[in-house]
Amino acid sequence: REIKDKDLEESLWDLEIALLESDVAVSVSEEIIENVKKELVGTKRKWRQDIGALVEQALRNGILQVLDVNGLDFDEIIKNTPKPITIVFTGINGTGKTTTIAKVAYRLKNQGYSVVLAAGDTYRAGALEQIERHAERLGVKLVKHQQGADPAAVIYDAVQYARAKHKDVVLADTAGRIHTNVNLMNQLKKIERVIDADLVVFVDEALAGNDAVERALQFNTAMAIDGSILTKVDADSKGGTAISIAHTTSKPILFLGIGQNYEDIVKFDPQWLLTRLFD
Amino acid sequence: NLGSSLRDTLKKLARANRIDEKTLNEVVKDIQRALLSADVNVALVQQLSKRIKERALKEELSGKLNPRQHVINIVYQELVALLGEPITVPLTRHTVILVGLQGSGKTTTTVKLARFFQKKGLKAAVICADTFRPGAYDQLSQLCERIDVAFYGESENTNAVEITAHGIAELKRHDVILVDTAGRHALESDLVLEMKAINDIANADQRFLVLDSGIGQQASEQARAFNAAIGLTGVIVTKLDGTAKGGGALSAVAEVGTGIAFIGTGETIDDFEKFEPDRFISRLLG
Numbered sequence: 001r002e003i004k005d006k007d008l009e010e011s012l013w014d015l016e017i018a019l020l021e022s023d024v025a026v027s028v029s030e031e032i033i034e035n036v037k038k039e040l041v042g043t044k045r046k047w048r049q050d051i052g053a054l055v056e057q058a059l060r061n062g063i064l065q066v067l068d069v070n071g072l073d074f075d076e077i078i079k080n081t082p083k084p085i086t087i088v089f090t091g092i093n094g095t096g097k098t099t100t101i102a103k104v105a106y107r108l109k110n111q112g113y114s115v116v117l118a119a120g121d122t123y124r125a126g127a128l129e130q131i132e133r134h135a136e137r138l139g140v141k142l143v144k145h146q147q148g149a150d151p152a153a154v155i156y157d158a159v160q161y162a163r164a165k166h167k168d169v170v171l172a173d174t175a176g177r178i179h180t181n182v183n184l185m186n187q188l189k190k191i192e193r194v195i196d197a198d199l200v201v202f203v204d205e206a207l208a209g210n211d212a213v214e215r216a217l218q219f220n221t222a223m224a225i226d227g228s229i230l231t232k233v234d235a236d237s238k239g240g241t242a243i244s245i246a247h248t249t250s251k252p253i254l255f256l257g258i259g260q261n262y263e264d265i266v267k268f269d270p271q272w273l274l275t276r277l278f279d
Numbered sequence: 280n281l282g283s284s285l286r287d288t289l290k291k292l293a294r295a296n297r298i299d300e301k302t303l304n305e306v307v308k309d310i311q312r313a314l315l316s317a318d319v320n321v322a323l324v325q326q327l328s329k330r331i332k333e334r335a336l337k338e339e340l341s342g343k344l345n346p347r348q349h350v351i352n353i354v355y356q357e358l359v360a361l362l363g364e365p366i367t368v369p370l371t372r373h374t375v376i377l378v379g380l381q382g383s384g385k386t387t388t389t390v391k392l393a394r395f396f397q398k399k400g401l402k403a404a405v406i407c408a409d410t411f412r413p414g415a416y417d418q419l420s421q422l423c424e425r426i427d428v429a430f431y432g433e434s435e436n437t438n439a440v441e442i443t444a445h446g447i448a449e450l451k452r453h454d455v456i457l458v459d460t461a462g463r464h465a466l467e468s469d470l471v472l473e474m475k476a477i478n479d480i481a482n483a484d485q486r487f488l489v490l491d492s493g494i495g496q497q498a499s500e501q502a503r504a505f506n507a508a509i510g511l512t513g514v515i516v517t518k519l520d521g522t523a524k525g526g527g528a529l530s531a532v533a534e535v536g537t538g539i540a541f542i543g544t545g546e547t548i549d550d551f552e553k554f555e556p557d558r559f560i561s562r563l564l565g
């Protein structure tokens with residue numbers, strides 16, 4: 001028998017609630033659910049086939065489609081891109097950029113790569129001391145200028161240093177900024193012009209709700225995002241923000257931050273998220 | 280003064296001179312969508328919708344309100360009730376502790392609050408009880424230096440409780456002592472214990488949860504946990520210079536039964552305002 005609209009209503013609503021409770025943005029949830037509906041309405045189902053199970057399976061596939069974008073493998077990129085590779089980290093205030101850079105540096109070092117950090121946050125109180133401490137603990141070179149310096153200049157210097165000393169990867173930190181601040185978003189555009197970054201990584205937190213969509217949109221406009229990292233997943237969040245960001249940027253989630261220590265970073269696995277959402 | 284998108288929704292009721300259930304259902308669905316998009320807790324939205332619908336149907340339209348006005352008033356009243364009264368801080372000798380999730384803006388807010396007291400003529404002092412985050416001591420001491428407010432910290436000491444005890448003893452001649460703590464979340468049980476210990480030793484009179492305005496569905500649960508640990512006396516909502524609607528903060532105060540004292544509206548020390556419910560609600564529904 002053919003599946004009709006109203007057969008799906010209850011299951012779809014339940015699943016939409018599940019998405020919303022997991023921090024998937026309203027606009028994104030609605031779009032995913034709408035696609036599931038389009039896919040199922042008019043199709044045939046066998047007698048006794050549970051509509052709820054059919055809908056959930058279609059939803060899982062729908063979400064996988066959102067998450068499996070442009071299959072970027074971070075490790076492959078690092079391996080195959082000519083050195084030095086420059087990676088710039090962007091995002092709003094407090095999402096975990098600086099800590100994430102330290103984690104990525106730790107991971108790369110353990111994989112045998114040489115890493116240089118660029119102290120691109122030349123603005124916030126204690127920013128230099130924070131990244132200095134990380135560089136010291138990790139045993140990596142930090143390129144820095146005085147407070148108030150032009151971030152593009154610091155990052156540029158770090159890349160020159162990496163080239164001269166044959167270092168593999170430059171991880172460039174930037175100051176947190178709110179996307180409503182035109183000057184600061186223009187500053188990112190300038191960094192994009194001056195620095196030919198191999199990867200631009202957007203860092204946002206799993207705790208964020210609907211605003212993750214607006215942030216991803218604005219940051220993507222200022223400095224085209226190649227991939228994102230979702231932090232603070234360990235704060236019991238279901239991780240739905242990953243779906244909002246992947247959907248908005250059409251770019252993959254590269255890693256998840258799962259704690260405050262250097263080892264607390266894992267490659268993003270879409271199946272993990274599906275388990276969190278549905279099991 | 281509801282946001283423009285909700286005002287359009289409510290136009291559906293504009294021409295009616297009585298509320299019919301079918302239109303009301305449509306309107307409530309739109310209200311739900313607005314609240315959910317604003318990050319209000321899902322369960323809370325469901326409770327609110329139920330109440331709004333019941334009230335809209337059973338409350339008699341007093342002669343002068345049309346159905347649209349009637350529903351607007353109900354939504355507004357329900358949200359105001361959830362927010363509670365704005366929290367006002369005493370201008371007497373007391374100790375304040377600031378707690379919250381990682382990166383929410385505690386350190387920056389501590390100095391903003393110190394400045395608030397300083398402007399009121401009180402002698403404020405700040406204690407750095409974050410022994411975990413690299414550069415925490417430098418960040419806080421640099422900010423304090425900018426407004427010439429006393430700062431106490433021990434950069435080599437990893438015992439936050441000890442530092443707090445020393446600080447309290449040292450800062451006897453100050454009116455308001457503010458204790459900045461490290462970020463933590465409900466599942467980090469050792470950190471929750473640390474927070475309790477710091478609060479006990481500080482004997483804090485005001486215990487503020489500093490919450491990022493962009494927080495989603497985790498807000499209620501995290502606020503509940505912080506409240507269970509040290510008993511919150513208020514919430515400070517940060518980063519409202521962004522585009523987040525703040526429904527998480529609303530959910531948090533509704534869950535805990537406290538109110539909002541201040542809001543942070545930028546990175547500089549002056550980006551700090553007393554909380555105003557009307558402005559918050561119209562932003563939430565915008």
Ligand SMILES: Nc1nc2c(ncn2[C@@H]2O[C@H](COP(=O)(O)OP(=O)(O)OP(=O)(O)O)[C@@H](O)[C@H]2O)c(=O)[nH]1
Binds near residue numbers: 094462464
């Ligand atoms: N629990 C948890 N905390 C994290 C995670 N990532 C970062 N943090 C914490 O979040 C806080 C902010 O981290 P930062 O690295 O300073 O964030 P940022 O984005 O560089 O901040 P700004 O430069 O000020 O914009 C710190 O207390 C970190 O330890 C994570 O995955 N889990």
Ligand SMILES: Nc1nc2c(ncn2[C@@H]2O[C@H](COP(=O)(O)OP(=O)(O)OP(=O)(O)O)[C@@H](O)[C@H]2O)c(=O)[nH]1
Binds near residue numbers: 176382384460544545
């Ligand atoms: N735009 C904006 N940024 C803010 C606001 N409040 C704090 N910040 C910024 O948010 C980031 C995090 O602030 P912190 O004060 O370091 O946050 P924290 O809660 O002390 O962080 P942890 O100690 O690591 O948990 C910094 O970049 C601050 O400048 C605000 O109201 N608006």
Ligand SMILES: [Mg+2]
Binds near residue numbers: 098174
């Ligand atoms: Mg930083």
Ligand SMILES: [Mg+2]
Binds near residue numbers: 385409460
């Ligand atoms: Mg802090």
